Amino acid sequence: MMRTSFAILAAIIPLTFTFGASVENLLPRNTTQKQDLTPAQCCDGLKRILDPSKVLLPGSPEYAAQEASYYSGEQVLQFPVCRVAPTSPEDVSSIIKFATTSNCNFAVRSGGHMNWVGSSNIGPEGFTIDLEDMKQIELLDDSKTVAISPGLTWADVYTFLRPHNLHTAGGRSSHVGVGGFLLGGGISFLSLEHGFGSDNIINYQIVLADGSIVNANEAERSDLYWALKGGSTNYGIVTRFDMATFPLDQMWGGSLYYNISLGPTLLDYLVGFTERLAVDANGLFALSIAWNAANNDYLIWSPNAYLAPTPFPSPLYDGLEEIPTVRDTMRITNLVSVTDEINMSSPGGSRTQWFALVFKADATLPWDIYQKGADIMAPFLGKEGTSWALTLQPINVGMIAAAANRGGNPFGLTEKDGDLFLLLISIFWTDPEDDGKIKATTQDFLRWSTDTAKQRNLLNRFIYLNYALDTQPVLASFGDENVRRMKAVQKKYDPKGLLKVWKGGYKLDEV
Structure with missing residues (x-):
């Protein structure tokens, strides 16, 4: 994909330092205040403190390749003044110290799978740190732990673990990146028994606002360890996640496709399935009602x-075989194959809007939300490249209890909430002329869905970060007490607010 139609700032003030110079040596002597540099000067400075080949400029094939790799078609069209590709925690430390000292705005990309503009990319007002070259992975502690760098996708992780017959609580779509998934909590095939993905992190290696590289775990910086389980972009750049592993060889997985007329029947089934997770939490059954243009x-x-390699295990899947399908890809297979199949259902590249809603497990509300969506999206669906889907999955009591048993997280869910459904609305289009109308329609749809769930006394305040729209109050949904704790942790580890130059994600100072 060519990226040639953008202007590069011409006035670059030369800086008189050499490659490998320390950040402190880049500033005038006797300076106590941060130095405000232009974005172009920031990129020029980064070339002096890093290997210059790690600073990618517009027009280079490496810059274009990174830009083209975002899931969101709108994030692809944000053009930072440069992109920076660190390969080590030390590189990240140098970048952070330079950016915070020089007031250089930046964004951070791990896998680039977030759906809204500016979530992990930036325009000409800054630079983007792209972690894709940080791909180290190794087994530790007699294979009980896997150490994962943030530039990996879950396909990379599962491919590495497969010969060892191991699994970890990672993403269910193969091309989702490690970093963003885990800093938003993350829901995995293991979650219904073992909690969110972040509940299964044993240790974070993180670069803090001052550039220090530290660990956060139950024994060391335990307050930061807790906050990072839903930390988004508030505490620092995580450069390694140490995660618990679980045995897994073959499994039963794939897809079942149904006629839309079976919607109410399948939603009733999902309610019963969610209840049966109390007996067997090894399975996932989710539903996605999607517009099929073909x-x-x-x-x-x-x-x-x-x-486990067991088709339709009882009692969890009792009755599902009797519901007629139009297509069936279920098989005994491996984790990589299943996550690749899920990834194919939403390959990215479109302009997108998502929003998330959590409510008590109920069969009627999601069907009503689908019908409302079909009504308000109807004017757009005749246009090529436009579609939408409603996806529903359980957050069962066992998942909430597992999180509490692993030290808790900031999300504010308790077993008293009971079995819940997590709803994702995802809207896709390709014509920029439709941006305003579709985004306004998305807001109307979100408002109607939220109000309806609230009126029926079904709404849960929790908003799942990884599915949320940028306008949703994600961090506030964690509850006042948890927000206070998270802010106290932020104040402790970034007392000067240095990371305000990090753009994107969900910010505590906006709560």
Whole structure:
């Protein structure tokens, strides 16, 4: 993809330092205040403190390749003045110290799978730190732990673990990146028994606002360890996640497809399935009602996974075989194959809007939300490249209890909330002329869905970060007490507010 139609700032003030110079040596002597540099000067400075080949400029193939790799078609069209590709925690430390000292705005990308503009990229007002070259992975502690760098995707992780017959609480779509997934909590095939992905992190290696490289775990910086489980972009750049491993060889997984007329039947089934997770939490049954342009109608897709080579295990999947399908790819297979199949359902590249909603497990509300969506999206669906989907999955009591048993997290969920459903609305289009109308429609749809759930006394305040829209109050949904704790942790580890130059993600200072 060519990126040639943008202007590069011409007035670059030369800096008289050499490659490998320390950050402190880049500033005038006797300076106590931060030095405000232009974005172009920031990039020029980065070339002096790093190997210059790690600073990618517009027009280079490496810059273009990184830009083209975002999931969101709108993030692809944000053009930072440069992109920086660190390969080590020390590189990240140098970048952070330079950026915070020089007031250089930046964004950070791990896998680039967030859906909204500016979540992990930036325009000409700054530079982007792209972690894709940080791809180290190794087994530790007699294979009980896997150390994962943030530039990996979950396909990379599972491919590495497969010969060892191991699994970890990572993403269910193969091309999702490690870093953003875990800093938003993350829901995995293991979550219904073991909690969010972040509940299964044993240690974070993180670069703090002052550039120091530290560990956060239950024994060391335990307050930071807790906050990072839903920390977004508030505490520092995590350069390694040490995660618990679990045995896994073959599994049963794939997809079931259904006629839209079976929607109410399948939603009733999902309620019962969620209740049965109390007996067997090794399976996932989810539903996605999606516009199928090829057939000019809606289709129901159900991704399924069971963490053993057992088709339709009882009692968890009792009754599912009796519901007629239009297509069935279920098979005895491996984790890589299942996550690749899920990834194919939403390959990215479109302009996107997502929003998330959590409510008590109920069959009627999601069907009503689908019908409302079908009504308000109807004017757009005749246009090529435009579609939308409603996806529903359980957050069961066992998942909430597992999180508490692992030291808790900031999300504010308790077992008293009971079994819940997590709803994701995802809207896709390609024509920039539709941006305003579709984004306004998304806001109306979110407002109607939230109000309806609230009116029926079904709404839970928790908003899942990884599915949320940028306008949703994600961190506030964690509850006042947890927000206070998170802010206290932020004040402790970034007392001067140096990381305000980090743009993107969900910010505590906006709560």
